[in-house]
Amino acid sequence: MSTEKTYQFSPHAEARFKELETKFPQRSSLVIWALHLVQEDVGYIPRDAVDYVAQRVGVAPSWVAGVVSFYSMFHEEPIGKYNLNICYNASCYLMGSDKLEECVTRKLGIKPGETTPDGLFTYTRQAECLAACGKAPAIQVNEEYYEDLTPEKLEALIDELKKKG
């Protein structure tokens, strides 16, 4: 892998990291923040970023690797450009989230945990309630919430995201 460039913060992430360094009395608090910055940069946590974060924060690489594997929002492998997180929890179930899951599979041909071959969509079954139960069923696509969904609205959303590419 010697031809691959090793990861380092983008200028934006670097500036954010420097600011965060002033806010926490102990540096270990920066581990999770730094991983968020990495993921904003490249969409997942590459192996060399684990070492990089460890070195920047000043903890062991095994500490950082343990954190990456513990938290479900950190991806160890690249995922689709749009991560369709469909809430599987109680209130969304009551309000018809199964129809949303069917819709994704029908429209994109993927099951939970899978990514479309073009790398555009990943379908994630969200075990944790998204705290959007009052407007269930709800999904989260990357940072954005979409609530009060129907299969029709979800289809339209997927079409729109496809067009954006």
Next chain:
Amino acid sequence: MAAPHEVRVILQDFGKPDSHTIGVYEAGGGYKALKKILVEEKDKWTPDAIIEEVKKSNLRGRGGAGFPTGLKWSFLPKGNDKPKYVVCNADESEPGTFKDRYLLEELPHGMIEGMIIAGLALNSNHGFIYLRGEFYLGWQRVEAAIKEAYAKGYLGENILGSGKTFHLATFRGAGAYICGEETALLESLEGKRGHPRLKPPFPAVKGLYGCPTTVNNVETFAAVPHIILKGGDWYAKLGVGDPKSGGTKLFSVSGHVKNPGVYEVPLGLPLKKLIYETCGGLREGRKLKAVVPGGSSTPILTADEAENATLDYEGMAKLGTMLGSGGLIVLDDSTDIVEFTYRIAYFYAHESCGQCTPCREGSRWVQDVLARVRAHDAQSEDVDTLLSFTENMGNGTTICPFADAVVMGVTPIVKKFRPEFEAYLQRTEAVPSGT
């Protein structure tokens, strides 16, 4: 517009345009409590006086456990040999709960002012807001609000010329329900895996970075400025039920009601009124089947039990359940209770942190047995197995109450709706009950 029975204190600016900005908050009396403490009545408001006022209000923690807030604050040591920290639990992820998300996105300044006041009460110069990683908009709004508060001199050094200092920073979690448990949250805030700590020592003595810390919920902090401004007695009297439950409470209502949403009502309101009047009742032609009163970890109430339930800590205890986070899930007679239970079990199985064996193995077992029931592949003994978990997981066998939450969330449903689980054993096809 407020719905029937709503008494809007924390939510007074809810629904106004730009409610998240400092201008709207100040126009409604925001940061006046801080000015009262630091400028107008500065001799009166010693740290002890602030804590006494909060005690008088009977404010109890809104994160789920309902522990009296003033009392919790009084547990922090008075000396200054170590820094002290004020931590806001904005990890909201108890299924059925979504009030904190609204507060973070729409009304962040109430929580911020409450945290500053807590800092003054506890002689702390540092606060941290731990937000659930999924709350991106909420995080942006909170960051913007913190900047506004710094610019106005409400945060930082020499606040309003008082010589007092309070700094506030945000922290984003990354997808782990357990980090809502306060000691797991502190571990996470220290950059580690979210494994709950053994208690004691409690965070009041040994919390963040081993220093005295208070951890409180977003809604708890948001109530504090109103208590200082209008008095603890005034706040306590807003409650209409048991005097030990003071004030108003936010309820997140979801499921089969006409108007789901976040509502602020006096503690002690009959549950029936919230469902049928505040939330507009059930959908046409439907009957009530059950209510989960305080998030998925609180024992379910049947329609009969819900009939006479009162929305305060004591009223819920009388029915063997809890007010929890106020995450109310309403189920009508179209609900397939087996599938509903499975969804809750699926969630717990995914979210056990894995530290303690009874919890890690137990929550998986509960899910597996329910998966068999749901697939019509279970024996009648399996239903008894589901009930037997009560003795084997939770009950002090684990470091934190997660395992108890699984038991309380699942077992009462199986007990109270047992015939529907048994019907699944024999049927060959899933038919929602009541249809």
